[in-house]
Amino acid sequence: MSLPLPTRPPLVRRPADRVIAGVCEAVARHLQVDVLAVRGTFVVLVPFAGAGILAYAALWAFMPQDRSTPPRARSALSPRIVRERGTSIALLLLGLGAALLVGQLIGSAVVVPALLSGAGVAVIWRQVDEGRRPAGRQGWLWLGSGAALLFAGLIAFLVVSDQLAAARQAFTVILVVVAGLVLVTAPWWRRLVSELTAERRERIRTQERAEVAAHLHDSVLQTLALIQRHVDSPREVARLARGQERELRTWLYGRTPEAAQRFAAAMEAVAADVEDAYAVAVEAVVVGDCALDPATGALVQAAREALVNASRHSGVEAVSLYAEVEPDRVVAYIRDRGSGFDTAAVPADRQGIRGSIEGRMARHGGRAVVRSTPGTGTEVELGVDRAGVAGARG
Amino acid sequence: MTASRVVRVYVVDDHAMVRSGVRAELGTAGSGIDVVGEADGVTAGISGILSTAPDVVLLDVHMPDGGGRAVLEQVRPRLPAVRFLALSVSDAAEDVIGVIRAGARGYVTKTISGPDLIDAVLRVADGDAVFSPRLAGFVLDAFTTDGGAAPADESDLDRLTAREREVLRLLARGYAYKEIAGQLFISIKTVETHVSSVLRKLQLSSRHELTRWASDRRIV
Numbered sequence A: 001m002s003l004p005l006p007t008r009p010p011l012v013r014r015p016a017d018r019v020i021a022g023v024c025e026a027v028a029r030h031l032q033v034d035v036l037a038v039r040g041t042f043v044v045l046v047p048f049a050g051a052g053i054l055a056y057a058a059l060w061a062f063m064p065q066d067r068s069t070p071p072r073a074r075s076a077l078s079p080r081i082v083r084e085r086g087t088s089i090a091l092l093l094l095g096l097g098a099a100l101l102v103g104q105l106i107g108s109a110v111v112v113p114a115l116l117s118g119a120g121v122a123v124i125w126r127q128v129d130e131g132r133r134p135a136g137r138q139g140w141l142w143l144g145s146g147a148a149l150l151f152a153g154l155i156a157f158l159v160v161s162d163q164l165a166a167a168r169q170a171f172t173v174i175l176v177v178v179a180g181l182v183l184v185t186a187p188w189w190r191r192l193v194s195e196l197t198a199e200r201r202e203r204i205r206t207q208e209r210a211e212v213a214a215h216l217h218d219s220v221l222q223t224l225a226l227i228q229r230h231v232d233s234p235r236e237v238a239r240l241a242r243g244q245e246r247e248l249r250t251w252l253y254g255r256t257p258e259a260a261q262r263f264a265a266a267m268e269a270v271a272a273d274v275e276d277a278y279a280v281a282v283e284a285v286v287v288g289d290c291a292l293d294p295a296t297g298a299l300v301q302a303a304r305e306a307l308v309n310a311s312r313h314s315g316v317e318a319v320s321l322y323a324e325v326e327p328d329r330v331v332a333y334i335r336d337r338g339s340g341f342d343t344a345a346v347p348a349d350r351q352g353i354r355g356s357i358e359g360r361m362a363r364h365g366g367r368a369v370v371r372s373t374p375g376t377g378t379e380v381e382l383g384v385d386r387a388g389v390a391g392a393r394g
Numbered sequence B: 001m002t003a004s005r006v007v008r009v010y011v012v013d014d015h016a017m018v019r020s021g022v023r024a025e026l027g028t029a030g031s032g033i034d035v036v037g038e039a040d041g042v043t044a045g046i047s048g049i050l051s052t053a054p055d056v057v058l059l060d061v062h063m064p065d066g067g068g069r070a071v072l073e074q075v076r077p078r079l080p081a082v083r084f085l086a087l088s089v090s091d092a093a094e095d096v097i098g099v100i101r102a103g104a105r106g107y108v109t110k111t112i113s114g115p116d117l118i119d120a121v122l123r124v125a126d127g128d129a130v131f132s133p134r135l136a137g138f139v140l141d142a143f144t145t146d147g148g149a150a151p152a153d154e155s156d157l158d159r160l161t162a163r164e165r166e167v168l169r170l171l172a173r174g175y176a177y178k179e180i181a182g183q184l185f186i187s188i189k190t191v192e193t194h195v196s197s198v199l200r201k202l203q204l205s206s207r208h209e210l211t212r213w214a215s216d217r218r219i220v
Helices: A023-031 A035-045 A051-062 A079-106 A111-130 A136-160 A164-229 A234-253 A257-261 A263-278 A294-313 A351-363 A386-393 B016-026 B042-052 B067-075 B093-101 B114-125 B133-142 B162-172 B177-184 B188-204 B208-216
Strands: A281-287 A318-325 A329-336 A367-373 A377-385 B007-012 B033-039 B056-060 B083-088 B106-109
Touching (some): A023 A035, A035 A051, A035 A079, A079 A111, A294 A318, A294 A351, A294 A377, A318 B162, A351 A367, A351 A377, B007 B016, B007 B042, B016 B114, B033 B042, B042 B056, B042 B067, B067 B093, B083 B093, B093 B133, B093 B188, B106 B114, B162 B177, B162 B188, B177 B188
Parallel strands (some): B007 B033, B056 B083
Antiparallel strands (some): A318 A329
C-alpha cells in the first residue's frame, strides 16, 4: 500500500476547525500551505462575479466530511484558533464589502439579493453538515434564520427586478400544485416512513441475535466440542462444564463493574479461578459484603492459597468455602474431606501454609488456624478484625 | 431416617434428561425409594400428584406456566401431607427463597450427587428440612440485621437464635448434620430441630426485608 510518493493529507473537511464549513482549512491542509493564504485567495476572488463564493460552494458540496472528529465544543477553542477565526471573519467581511462596492460600481442590482440568499443557503448547509438532523432548539433556530435570510434574498431579488406581482401569482399556482401533490402522495410518504422504522427495528434485532449467536458460538459451542473430545476424563468434563456454566451465568445476569472492589465478588472470583485451574468444584458461600481493603484483600489471597492447597493435596473433587462479613470481623473457612495431614509434622520451611496463609494473615493483624486430621480432611479458618484494621490504618 | 418403609417419590421437571437421571439415581436398589410417577409440566404435575399422593415431590423451580410455585400453591391445600423438595439449576436467591416460602421443605441444585439426593429425599420424607450450604448462606444473609439490635416490633419469627445461627454457619461451611452435632455437642435430632425451626421462620416470617433482599440479590 505504501507508495514512495510523498502523500498529502486527504481532502476532507473537519468540522472541528471550521469557520464556515472548513473548506479553506481542508484545502490548506491538503496543499500544505497557510490557511490564511487560502482564505485570502477565496476572498480576493469574491468581487469577480462571485467566483470566490461559487468556488467555495462547489468545494463545500463535493468535499467529504471527516466524521471521526466531532465538532469542537465552544469552550474547547484555543486562543490561537479564536484569533485565526477573527482574522478570517474580518477577511470575509472585507470580501463581501468589496463585492458590494463592485456591484454598486457596475450598477448591478442583483448583488445584494444574491449575497442575502447566499448567506441563507450557507447557514442552512452548515447546520445540515453538523449532523443528520437539527440538534435541539438551537439547531432549529439556525435553520429558521437561514431560511429567513434566503427568503429575504429572494424577495429582494423580485423587488429589484420589478417582478413581485407576477411572482405572487406564480407562487399561488405553485402552492396549489404542491399542496395537491402532497395530499395525493401522502399515503406513500407515510408508508415509506413506517417501512424505514420497521427496517431499522429489524436491523437492530438481527444485530442483537448475531451478537448472542456469536457469544454462544465462542463459549458454549466450543465447550461442548471440548467436552465431546474429553469424554474419557470425567474430571476434565466436569471442569469444562463448571467453567462454562459460570461464564454463561455472568454473561446472562451481568455483574456490576463496581463489584470488582467488593469483598464478596473478590471471594467468588478466587473460588472460580481455583475451580478453573485445579479442576475441583468449589462450593462458595459468601454472606454479607464490604469494601475490599488491604486486610480483607489479604484474607481473600490467603483463602485462595488454602483452596489451592486443598485442591492439590486433599485428593477430593469438592472443596467448601464459606466467608462471612460480620459487623466487627471477616471470617472464612476452607474445608475439604480429603486425605488430611498431621499439622505438627509439616516442615517449617513449607511456604504454602506458613508464608502464604499464616504469615499473610499475621501481617494484617488477622489469624489463621489450620485443623487437619489424617483421613478425615482439613479445615482452614481465617479471620481478621474490621474495626481494628480501620482504626490502625486510618 | 426410615428404612423400614418405601418412600414414594413423584418427579416434576420439564427436562426429560433430568427426569430420567433422577429416576435412575433414586431407583438404586436398597435406596428405599420408589419413583411412582413423573410429569413434564405444571398441569400434568398437579393432576399426577393428586392422583398418586406420593410422600415426596421432587419439584423443578423453573417451568413454563408458573414453575414450581404454581404446583406448590395448587397441591398443598388439597394434600398437606405431601412434602416438596425443590430441584433447580439456579442459585438465584429469589428462586430459592421464593420456593421455600411457597412451602418446599428443602432445596438442592441439580448438580447434587446421587447418594446426596437420596439422603435429601429421605430427610424430607421424615419431615426434616434440607438446606444446601448456599441456602444456609442465603438465610444468614437475609436474617442479618445491619444495626445489630433487632427492632422491638419484630416477633420471634423474624429472628434467628444464636444456636440456629451457629447451625446455619456450620451448614454453610459444608458440615454434615452428624458433624454439626459433634461440633456443637448436641444430638443429630437437635440439629434437625434447629434446621426445621429455621425453615419455619423462613416460611412464616413477615420480615419485609426478606423479599426485597431476595430480589435485590439476583444471582451468584
